[in-house]
Each structure stands twice: as C-alpha cells, then as structure tokens.
Amino acid sequence: MPVASIRSICCIGAGYVGGPTMAVIADRCPDVQVTVVDINQTRIDAWNNSDLSRLPVYEPGLDAVVRRARGRNLHFSTAVEEAIAAADMVFISVNTPTKTKGLGAGQASDLRWVEACARQVTKSATGHTIVVEKSTLPVRTAEAVKAILASAEQSSDGSQVTFAVLSNPEFLAEGTAIQDLESPDRVLIGGEDPDAIDSLVSVYSHWVPQERILRTNLWSSELSKLTANAFLAQRISSINSVAALCEATGADVREVARAIGSDSRIGAKFLQAGPGFGGSCFQKDILNLVYLCRHFGLPDVANYWESVVQLNSWQQHRIARTVVQKLFGTVTGKHVAILGFAFKADTNDTREAPAIRIAKDLLEEGAQLAIHDPKVDSEQIARDLQLPASTEPDVESGLTRAALSGEGTWWPSDDIASAIKGADAVIILTEWNQYRELNWAVLAPLMRQPAWVFDARSVVTPSEIQAAGLNLWRVGEGQP
Known part of the structure; x- marks a missing residue:
C-alpha cells in the first residue's frame, strides 16, 4: 500500500488514550481526516461539547488542540461502521481491564473489547486496511487479531479486503499527555509488513524526528509497553521501601533519592517517595506480566514482579496505619481532611488512586473524611469508595450521629478551608500545586488541637507547619 494513500484514520475508543492521541494526530496532520468513534453516546457528546472545559478527559493543553482541529479534520462520532469503512488505518484504543473472574482472574487482561473491535473491522472494512493496536495488550495478542481479520475474505460490497496489523503502544503520562504526544521520547512501531510500518511512520513524521521512531517486530513492541510500565512502577516501590527504612532509622528519603539519583546510571526520575503508584496502567500491566510469566513457566520471574504490586499496597495501608497511630491509636469519630483524590496532579483520573485504599482504611x-480535589467530582469519589457521600456536618454542633456510632462517613468539600475546619488531621495525597501554596498560619487555627499534617507527597515546607504549631509527618522522614 503506498505510503501517500493514508488519508483517513479511524480510532475505535474515545477514552484517555484515543481522544488525546487522535486530537494531536489531527492537529499535526491537517491533510488526514481523523474520526474517533465510540458506542458511548454520552462520551461522544462530551467530546463534541462547545464548552471545551467540559471535555471527558482533563489534560493540560488538550482543549487548545481540540479547538484547532475539531470540525476541520477531527471528528467524534458513534457511526462506527461508516468510519471503519472509510478508513485507510484503524487504531484500536479500547479498555483492557484486568479480568475479574475466570481463567487468569485478577491478573490477565480482559480482551473482549479488543476482539469485538477486530470482528467489527472485519465486517466494515473496505480495500486494504492497516489495523494498529494502541491498547496495552499481552504479548502475542496480535496473533488473535490477525486470525480474526484473516477470516474476512470479502467486504460487505463484495470487494476483496486485506489487512496488516501493527503494534503502536502509547507511552503517555497522565497530566503531561499532550506534551508527551507532541514531543515524545520515542514512537514504537512493531510489525511484519514494511509497507504498513512505513505508512504509520509517514503519519508520525509530520512532527516526530525519524531518530525517535523505533521499528521492532510485533512481539517486542507488545512486550516493551508492559516492561516500561513495570520498570517505572518498580522504581516507585523501591523508593517507597527505602522511605519506610528512612523513617525507622532517622534518615531522609529525599536526601537519599538525591544522592542515588545523581548517579548517571540510575538517574533522578521516579525516585519521589509517596503513597504509591496508581492510574490505569501500572498495576494492570504488572499483573498482566505476572500472568504471562506464569503462563510461560517462569514462576520465579512472576513472583519478582508480583512483589512490586504487593509493596505498593503495603505502602498505602502503612500510611493509613500511621495516621491512626499518630492520632492516639484511633480515628473513630475524628474529622480527617483528605487533600487530593486523583492518582496524580493535573488529571481527573482516579483509577487505582492511592487515596482510595487509604480512605477506605480510615x-x-x-x-x-472531608475530601477535596480540584478536578474529581463527588460522584466519582462515591463510586470509588463504594459509599455515598453524607451531608457535611456542622462543626460547631459537635459529633454527628454517624461519628458517635463509630460509622465511617465522608463528604465532598469544594473549599480547602471548609474541609480543614474542625479537623484533627490533614492528609495530602495528590501533589496539586495549590496544596504547595497553602497558608498554614491561617489554616492551623481552624483545626482541633493537637492537630497533624500528614504529607504523603512532600509538598509542604516543614518550617511553616512547625511555625503554625502543627505536628508533621512526611513520608520517608525519620525522627533523629
């Protein structure tokens, strides 16, 4: 297939990956028509909303990209069959959650949506179509996709159809996704068809230097995505394990991280101790890797990677236990303000957020719990905690009935001062910039003394907390 023939792209899946990725491709390739399709009408309506502040995905800079391209060569639609039929290239960018039951439950990826997409492509495609795996997939998933596509010998109009399958995993960090797309460290394209690879290279070449576009075989590409996330997550668990040791010995994990990060062989990235990793990828991909290792008869390798996830959970439970211990051994009936619910700053994504496990423990x-987050709405928090919000209590009137009964409750707070008023403790779980700029001299008198600040993100200035008369716990900071 000639490289120049890529004129129409369809992306199946309008979520965190598909929407922003296609928006940037459309923005940088004005000669290519890009259509993002999804069967979720509400999601598509949100992408088409005239108010760009209400897009279904929050990413800094995304609204500007959508504004430039939408209506010109970027389209969002539920007309799945028509978009596939018109496309030279189809990206599969659907969710691949961890299976909750059956073979591999708790570790293996649920590929039902990927298979459904492949079958839809076989029904709707015309001519030659390049199918690109964008979803994070287990190694050798492309074999299943190829087998399904091979079953389609003719299109609906009777003409011959052919397919090529490529793997093009995403390496986006939520909160910096647009920056990562516009100036990527690398673009990885795996495949066996050189012409198909060249076609996808021609799309990215509109803005990505050739030396940053890496070509591999299909299996290396699929495995590279899982491995990249596993290595990043392992660094987080490693530094959090050291943080616990620092607290026990009187060392400071920030100083240790600076010392080891200065070693060029190690580097400074992903050495920030905190409440553990979250998001849609790290835990899911490591568990997928664990499942694959066991499937291919490598139990020792599986156990190694599984320990990364186990230590991450341990760190979150440890933080909750620390709060209880510092508050005289009990938090029953006590008002605790949680600042930050998203798994990281600059996103509204709460998938596997550390705040969920910590809040549930408390x-x-x-x-x-009074919970504040500038981007996460109360309905999402209620779903994550599997507990509806209660009415914000009147602090002046004393304990609520729920507090007296020992029942844990939570309520959302749009205002930080309101969340903190009457609180015995504040826990910072997301590194939003506004939490770095809080005036603790003003906030401290609102709290019930003796009061604590638990800084799980190292965002406060210790001297300011101490000057305000508050007790401070910072992750990884031992007491001399």
Whole structure:
C-alpha cells in the first residue's frame, strides 16, 4: 500500500488514550481526516461539547488542540461502521481491564473489547486496511487479531479486503499527555509488513524526528509497553521501601533519592517517595506480566514482579496505619481532611488512586473524611469508595450521629478551608500545586488541637507547619 494513500484514520475508543492521541494526530496532520468513534453516546457528546472545559478527559493543553482541529479534520462520532469503512488505518484504543473472574482472574487482561473491535473491522472494512493496536495488550495478542481479520475474505460490497496489523503502544503520562504526544521520547512501531510500518511512520513524521521512531517486530513492541510500565512502577516501590527504612532509622528519603539519583546510571526520575503508584496502567500491566510469566513457566520471574504490586499496597495501608497511630491509636469519630483524590496532579483520573485504599482504611476505622480535589467530582469519589457521600456536618454542633456510632462517613468539600475546619488531621495525597501554596498560619487555627499534617507527597515546607504549631509527618522522614 503506498505510503501517500493514508488519508483517513479511524480510532475505535474515545477514552484517555484515543481522544488525546487522535486530537494531536489531527492537529499535526491537517491533510488526514481523523474520526474517533465510540458506542458511548454520552462520551461522544462530551467530546463534541462547545464548552471545551467540559471535555471527558482533563489534560493540560488538550482543549487548545481540540479547538484547532475539531470540525476541520477531527471528528467524534458513534457511526462506527461508516468510519471503519472509510478508513485507510484503524487504531484500536479500547479498555483492557484486568479480568475479574475466570481463567487468569485478577491478573490477565480482559480482551473482549479488543476482539469485538477486530470482528467489527472485519465486517466494515473496505480495500486494504492497516489495523494498529494502541491498547496495552499481552504479548502475542496480535496473533488473535490477525486470525480474526484473516477470516474476512470479502467486504460487505463484495470487494476483496486485506489487512496488516501493527503494534503502536502509547507511552503517555497522565497530566503531561499532550506534551508527551507532541514531543515524545520515542514512537514504537512493531510489525511484519514494511509497507504498513512505513505508512504509520509517514503519519508520525509530520512532527516526530525519524531518530525517535523505533521499528521492532510485533512481539517486542507488545512486550516493551508492559516492561516500561513495570520498570517505572518498580522504581516507585523501591523508593517507597527505602522511605519506610528512612523513617525507622532517622534518615531522609529525599536526601537519599538525591544522592542515588545523581548517579548517571540510575538517574533522578521516579525516585519521589509517596503513597504509591496508581492510574490505569501500572498495576494492570504488572499483573498482566505476572500472568504471562506464569503462563510461560517462569514462576520465579512472576513472583519478582508480583512483589512490586504487593509493596505498593503495603505502602498505602502503612500510611493509613500511621495516621491512626499518630492520632492516639484511633480515628473513630475524628474529622480527617483528605487533600487530593486523583492518582496524580493535573488529571481527573482516579483509577487505582492511592487515596482510595487509604480512605477506605480510615473509613473502616470510623473516620469522618472531608475530601477535596480540584478536578474529581463527588460522584466519582462515591463510586470509588463504594459509599455515598453524607451531608457535611456542622462543626460547631459537635459529633454527628454517624461519628458517635463509630460509622465511617465522608463528604465532598469544594473549599480547602471548609474541609480543614474542625479537623484533627490533614492528609495530602495528590501533589496539586495549590496544596504547595497553602497558608498554614491561617489554616492551623481552624483545626482541633493537637492537630497533624500528614504529607504523603512532600509538598509542604516543614518550617511553616512547625511555625503554625502543627505536628508533621512526611513520608520517608525519620525522627533523629
């Protein structure tokens, strides 16, 4: 297939990856028509919303990219069959969650949506179509996709159809996705068809230097995505394990991280101790890797990677236990303000957010939680905690009935001062910039003394907390 013939792209899946990726491709390739399709009408309506502040995905800079391209060569639609039929290239960018039941439950990826997409492509494609795996997939998933596509000998109009399959995994960090797309460290394209690879290279070459476009075989590409996330997650678990040792010995994990990060062989990235990793990828991809290792008879390798996830969970439970211990051994009936619910700053994504496990542990202990996050709405928090919000109590009137009964409750707070008023403790779980700029001299008098600040993100200035008369716990900071 001639490289110059790529004029129409269809992306199946309008989520965190598909929407922003296609928006940038459309923005940088004005000669290519890009259509993002999804069967979720509400999601498509949100992408087409005239108010760009209400896009279904929050990413800094995304609204500007959509504004430039939408309506020109970027389209969002539920007309899946028509978009596939018109496309020279189809990206599969659907969710691949961890299976909850059946073979491989708790570790293997649920590929039902990928298979459904492949079958839809066989029904709707015309002529020659390049199918690109954008979703994070287990190694050798392309074999299944190829087998399904091979079953389609003719298109719906009777003409011959042919396919090529490529793997083009995403390496986006939520909060910097647009920056990562516009100036990527690398673009990885795996495949066996040189012409198909060249066609996809021609798309990225509109803005990505050739030396940053890496070509591999299909299996290396699929495995590279899982491995990249596993290595990043392992660094987070490693530094968090050291943070616990620092607290026990009187060392400071920030100083240790600076010392080892200065070694060029190690580097400074992903050495920030905190409440553990979250998001849609790290845990899911490592568990997928664990499953694959066991499937291919490598139990020792599987156990190694599984320990990364186990330590991540341990760190979150440890933070919750620390809060309970510092508050005289009980948080029952006590007001605790949680600042930050998203798994990281500059995103509204709460998937596998550390705040979920920490909040659940405290609720189990009977805590009364006021939760503030600038981008996460209360409905999402309720779904994540599997507990509806209660009405914000009147601090002046004393304990609520729920508090007296020992029942854990939570309520959303749009205002930081309101969340903190009457609180016994504040826990910072997301590194939003506004939490770095809080005036603790003003906030401290609102709290019930003796009060604590638990800084799981190293965003506060210790001297300011101490000057305000508050007790401070910072992750990885031992007491001399």
